[in-house]
Amino acid sequence: MALDPETRDQLIAAIRRFVAERLRPLEAQVAEDDAVPEAIVAEMRDMGLFGLSIDPAYGGLGLSMEEECLVAVELGRTSPAFRSVFGTNVGIGSQGLAMFGTEEQKARFLPRIASGELVTSFALTEPEAGSDSAAVQTRASRDGDAYVLNGSKRYITNADKAGLFTVMARTDPARPGAKGVSAFLVPSDSPGLSVGRPEQKMGQHGAHVCDVVFEDVRVPVENRIGAEGEGFKVAMQVLDRGRLHISAVCVGVAERLIEDCCRYALERRQFGKPIAEFQLVQGMIADSRTETMAARAMVMETARLRDADAPTTLEAAATKYFASEMVGRVADRAVQIFGGAGYIADYGIERLYRDVRLFRIYEGSSQIQQLIIARETLKDFA
Amino acid sequence: MKVLVPVKRVIDYNVKVRVKPDQSGVDLANVKMSMNPFDEIAVEEAVRLKEKGAAEEIVVVSIGPSQAQETIRTALAMGADRGILIQSDVDVEPLAVAKLLKAVVGEESPGMVLMGKQAIDGDNNAVGQMLAALLDWPQATFASKVELSGDKASVTREVDGGLQTLAVALPAVVTTDLRLNEPRYASLPNIMKAKKKPIDMKSTGDYGVDVAPRLKVLKVTEPAKRQAGVKVADAAELVSKLKNEAGVI
Numbered sequence: 101m102a103l104d105p106e107t108r109d110q111l112i113a114a115i116r117r118f119v120a121e122r123l124r125p126l127e128a129q130v131a132e133d134d135a136v137p138e139a140i141v142a143e144m145r146d147m148g149l150f151g152l153s154i155d156p157a158y159g160g161l162g163l164s165m166e167e168e169c170l171v172a173v174e175l176g177r178t179s180p181a182f183r184s185v186f187g188t189n190v191g192i193g194s195q196g197l198a199m200f201g202t203e204e205q206k207a208r209f210l211p212r213i214a215s216g217e218l219v220t221s222f223a224l225t226e227p228e229a230g231s232d233s234a235a236v237q238t239r240a241s242r243d244g245d246a247y248v249l250n251g252s253k254r255y256i257t258n259a260d261k262a263g264l265f266t267v268m269a270r271t272d273p274a275r276p277g278a279k280g281v282s283a284f285l286v287p288s289d290s291p292g293l294s295v296g297r298p299e300q301k302m303g304q305h306g307a308h309v310c311d312v313v314f315e316d317v318r319v320p321v322e323n324r325i326g327a328e329g330e331g332f333k334v335a336m337q338v339l340d341r342g343r344l345h346i347s348a349v350c351v352g353v354a355e356r357l358i359e360d361c362c363r364y365a366l367e368r369r370q371f372g373k374p375i376a377e378f379q380l381v382q383g384m385i386a387d388s389r390t391e392t393m394a395a396r397a398m399v400m401e402t403a404r405l406r407d408a409d410a411p412t413t414l415e416a417a418a419t420k421y422f423a424s425e426m427v428g429r430v431a432d433r434a435v436q437i438f439g440g441a442g443y444i445a446d447y448g449i450e451r452l453y454r455d456v457r458l459f460r461i462y463e464g465s466s467q468i469q470q471l472i473i474a475r476e477t478l479k480d481f482a
Numbered sequence: 483m484k485v486l487v488p489v490k491r492v493i494d495y496n497v498k499v500r501v502k503p504d505q506s507g508v509d510l511a512n513v514k515m516s517m518n519p520f521d522e523i524a525v526e527e528a529v530r531l532k533e534k535g536a537a538e539e540i541v542v543v544s545i546g547p548s549q550a551q552e553t554i555r556t557a558l559a560m561g562a563d564r565g566i567l568i569q570s571d572v573d574v575e576p577l578a579v580a581k582l583l584k585a586v587v588g589e590e591s592p593g594m595v596l597m598g599k600q601a602i603d604g605d606n607n608a609v610g611q612m613l614a615a616l617l618d619w620p621q622a623t624f625a626s627k628v629e630l631s632g633d634k635a636s637v638t639r640e641v642d643g644g645l646q647t648l649a650v651a652l653p654a655v656v657t658t659d660l661r662l663n664e665p666r667y668a669s670l671p672n673i674m675k676a677k678k679k680p681i682d683m684k685s686t687g688d689y690g691v692d693v694a695p696r697l698k699v700l701k702v703t704e705p706a707k708r709q710a711g712v713k714v715a716d717a718a719e720l721v722s723k724l725k726n727e728a729g730v731i
Binding site: 103104106107109110111114115117118122143146147148149151152161 | 551556667669670673674
């Protein structure tokens with residue numbers, strides 16, 4: 101459902117204001133405490149941010165992909181840790197269920213996901229299965245009207261807050277690749293499920309990733325998403341969609357960094373004038389602005405394609421590849437423009453520089469995106 | 483009780499205001515506009531009264547260009563029930579605004595008019611007082627606290643010497659000060675629902691009010707640039723400069 105332009109603009113304006121007035125002042129504190137204050141999480145719930153992508157029939161906003169991307173750009177203008185609070189509910193944590201779940205499964209979980217009462221998490225990565233996501237070893241053995249899950253998952257975003265996991269596990273050990281994997285909805289209070297300590301990360305402090313361990317966890321058959329062996333398909337569709345959201349966040353962070361750079365360059369004086377008047381500094385600003393505009397155009401074009409139900413595997417991979425690498429370059433230039441101040445924690449630039457490094461790695465590394473782009477391109481000529 | 487909340491679309495408080503080159507006014511081309519912050523506080527207070535059960539309906543009225551519908555929608559997203567836009571493409575002066583509002587009060591019969599103490603563009607601080615006079619209603623301006631009991635309102639005002647509390651009989655005009663409340667962020671679902679709430683489109687002619695300007699703007703200029711300050715070595719030098727150069731102590 102597409103919103104009329106006036107309502108859409110009001111929605112974007114409300115989020116921009118929330119980000120500027122409520123989130124940005126807390127960036128340093130969230131990084132220091134490695135936690136987003138509970139009062140802010142409650143405000144996010146009240147605003148409806150957990151339900152951005154979920155069908156209004158289940159209490160969400162049902163934004164189109166284009167609208168969701170516009171919102172994600174706004175959310176990108178502050179520490180990515182804030183977006184992570186509800187990011188899994190909007191994306192990887194809910195979309196398997198939203199795209200492939202039965203009516204009964206959706207009615208059982210989606211309203212609480214949309215309201216933020218239930219935080220969701222997506223458990224695909226394992227110690228031996230990362231980029232090679234079809235190499236999942238976690239086992240789901242059928243036992244009567246249930247499956248018994250055994251195995252461990254690694255670097256699972258929001259695992260420590262999640263009430264519900266979408267878990268990829270191997271139901272057919274005879275089929276080693278993608279075809280033997282199925283997807284399951286596993287409540288976090290299931291006996292035998294345990295969550296490890298949050299990892300110490302390079303950046304994005306305030307957003308947690310943990311190990312999740314399954315020891316004889318019984319999951320009722322009715323919690324399986326799709327048919328047996330369809331898990332990999334579910335995972336790929338979920339990630340395909342998530343790539344656009346992440347790309348939009350990259351655009352937002354880049355726009356924020358450019359804003360910070362320009363303000364600093366206009367104020368900081370060397371050789372008797374603001375450094376913004378030096379052409380070598382201008383060159384960096386111009387490159388950052390140009391690349392950000394290119395990424396934004398890719399995000400919006402691909403989002404519109406997706407809203408028109410066109411295939412976007414190639415486009416989403418290319419967008420994620422370009423946008424995540426782009427924001428890395430923009431952050432690097434930001435440190436350079438800030439000079440010594442860019443290397444000092446108080447200015448927050450080095451923090452964003454560390455934060456954006458993750459975008460090139462998760463939800464498909466740049467190298468995996470390259471493989472997808474090449475594969476899809478070669479297909480056209482084979 | 484019905485509460486009427488007048489709201490004004492003004493230049494956003496974050497925007498650096500620029501004067502037009504011909505000094506005829508402020509440049510509004512491509513400038514972000516939003517609801518007057520004091521009016522936002524009035525809307526918030528009205529919504530809180532409704533949530534407490536003290537008010538049944540909140541009607542928002544704006545006088546301005548058709549884009550002022552966005553300002554009304556913002557109020558509807560915060561929790562107001564319906565809107566009235568009195569369209570005018572010319573700047574309407576405080577007295578004419580007060581006369582138009584008097585006519586709206588006549589049609590709507592609210593138990594209270596809750597409005598910003600002033601708009602941040604003109605800074606006139608006049609409409610609330612003029613409206614109360616035209617209606618011959620009690621007024622309580624610069625409210626920092628509003629409490630209702632029966633047909634009376636108890637309004638606390640921040641005055642130079644401290645706090646002053648007035649009791650006014652309803653219906654009354656109450657104007658809001660900055661510390662009355664902190665307006666909420668409209669939730670995204672409510673922004674979407676606001677689209678379905680009605681806005682009644684009117685024109686200044688519908689109320690038979692003459693909005694022709696009575697005031698003439700001679701010239702608008704930017705404030706004088708501030709001179710650079712000086713650094714002093716110690717407190718003694720500061721005191722000496724204040725005493726001998728500035729002559730303020």
